[in-house]
Amino acid sequence: MMQEGQKPRQQQEKKRSVKDWNKRDRRRPGSAAGAAASPASAEEIKVGARIVVTIKRIGINGEGVGYFKRKAVFIDGALPNEVIKARVSKVEKGFLTAEIVEIEKRSPHRQQPQCPVYAVCGGCQLQHITYEGQLEAKEELVREAFRRYTGLEELPLRPIIGMAEPWGYRNKAQLQAGREGGKIVTGLYAAGSHSLIDISGCTVQHPVINRVISEVKTILAELDIPIYNERARTGVVRTVVARISEASGQVQLTLITAADKLPDSRRFVQRVREALPMVVTIAQNIHKGQSSLIFGDKTIVLWGKERLEETLGNIRFALSPRAFFQLNPQQTVKLYGVVEEAAALSGSELVVDAYCGTGTIGLWLAPHAREVRGIELIGEAVRDARENARISGIDNASFYEGRAEQLLPEWVGRGIKPDVVVVDPPRTGCEQPLLQAIVRAKPRRLVYVSCNPSTLAKDCTTLLHGGYHIEWVQPVDMFPQTGHVEAIVLLRRQ
Numbered sequence: 001m002m003q004e005g006q007k008p009r010q011q012q013e014k015k016r017s018v019k020d021w022n023k024r025d026r027r028r029p030g031s032a033a034g035a036a037a038s039p040a041s042a043e044e045i046k047v048g049a050r051i052v053v054t055i056k057r058i059g060i061n062g063e064g065v066g067y068f069k070r071k072a073v074f075i076d077g078a079l080p081n082e083v084i085k086a087r088v089s090k091v092e093k094g095f096l097t098a099e100i101v102e103i104e105k106r107s108p109h110r111q112q113p114q115c116p117v118y119a120v121c122g123g124c125q126l127q128h129i130t131y132e133g134q135l136e137a138k139e140e141l142v143r144e145a146f147r148r149y150t151g152l153e154e155l156p157l158r159p160i161i162g163m164a165e166p167w168g169y170r171n172k173a174q175l176q177a178g179r180e181g182g183k184i185v186t187g188l189y190a191a192g193s194h195s196l197i198d199i200s201g202c203t204v205q206h207p208v209i210n211r212v213i214s215e216v217k218t219i220l221a222e223l224d225i226p227i228y229n230e231r232a233r234t235g236v237v238r239t240v241v242a243r244i245s246e247a248s249g250q251v252q253l254t255l256i257t258a259a260d261k262l263p264d265s266r267r268f269v270q271r272v273r274e275a276l277p278m279v280v281t282i283a284q285n286i287h288k289g290q291s292s293l294i295f296g297d298k299t300i301v302l303w304g305k306e307r308l309e310e311t312l313g314n315i316r317f318a319l320s321p322r323a324f325f326q327l328n329p330q331q332t333v334k335l336y337g338v339v340e341e342a343a344a345l346s347g348s349e350l351v352v353d354a355y356c357g358t359g360t361i362g363l364w365l366a367p368h369a370r371e372v373r374g375i376e377l378i379g380e381a382v383r384d385a386r387e388n389a390r391i392s393g394i395d396n397a398s399f400y401e402g403r404a405e406q407l408l409p410e411w412v413g414r415g416i417k418p419d420v421v422v423v424d425p426p427r428t429g430c431e432q433p434l435l436q437a438i439v440r441a442k443p444r445r446l447v448y449v450s451c452n453p454s455t456l457a458k459d460c461t462t463l464l465h466g467g468y469h470i471e472w473v474q475p476v477d478m479f480p481q482t483g484h485v486e487a488i489v490l491l492r493r494q
């Protein structure tokens, strides 16, 4: 934690260093740096100009955000409270982008990233910040979004719920297969390039998943199974997907192929079973097209169980290879615990779970409610939700396929009035008709689960005007080392 007394000192330091740096620039008129120094208005800053910026906070993509002559400056790799000498790399109407030239004042939260491919992979954005610093930055992102969109200065923000061990938490890897210099690699394409970065030793991935991926790579090489080549459109194996059940330690392995037939599939199954006893399913999914979707429509189980069994709290799940599931089960349990606290159910309530996915939140709440109704856009997820209810022995939850912004207003029109509404929308937030229907239906409690603080704060503004007030905001760190921020807001009627 930063100590209170540090702040004013840092602000003074910032002023002093900006002045010094700019003074120096002024003595070198005509230089690129001079362009930054002489004009008073930020509009005249040119690419290449040298500026000094004190970083105020972390932005949504993990970049440092500061100001230069009232213009926002985004600097990759810069940390809050650091003073950065930077070179302007892009000048836009409302903001500047700059690169670090020198860190004049370092943050105590700066650290060496653990992952060797951190800089090129792009999967994590915050490994250069200590975990404590990451948690502070995420709280600040939530606070800043509410300050900007709701104008609320006094936000009842609870301390973020982090992980005791913020590594090795991801239960699923979905890696592209390819060849680099004759060797099989599994990883992700580096941003804007065709080079595949091998990330089979990923530090946020469950260690068993890393082991499975690396062993599968060896077996593919031994059996000489052809790997798909994106450019030539030859070969077979496109993607390797491995998912572990937190509850049982069992693993579901899926090879996504560009052809109907996986060559040598019998020996592949045999070798995987010998080498990796935790694998309970070996499946093949066929994706022949050129679309950017990972999975194709057809899945064949080559060996083992149809579905992977997983448990969260008292809820059971049976996951087919394509089924969506939360990526960090440990934190998901904490998240749903917070939702349960916010819903404060006594057993007599009608709960609507809008954007319910495979029904997880609704099923978690069902034992404490009279009735749960889930709404979900994707038919396959709705069927999974019903199946999850069945195997968990829950008979007071029903799931409806459709748009939340259509179904809820319809229900309200027919006199179906929920006592508690839970929404968990995608990054774009809730549609206005849904928010209006909620305001009309007047549920006592509204629990908003969000993965995007900006749309969360915007939607809360509508709800504040509609007669709700914010009881508390609880951020939860679902994805340590990345810039993602999840938050739950409890809204109650005035």
Ligand code: SAH
Residues within 6 Å of the ligand: 326, 354, 355, 356, 357, 358, 359, 360, 361, 375, 376, 377, 378, 381, 402, 403, 404, 405, 424, 425, 426
């Ligand atoms: N609550 C779930 C998943 C939330 S993800 C869980 O905790 O696991 C958001 C879900 O909203 C996705 O499943 C997506 O398919 C669905 N969705 C997106 N737009 C929607 C809409 N307009 N109406 C209903 N569901 C929608």
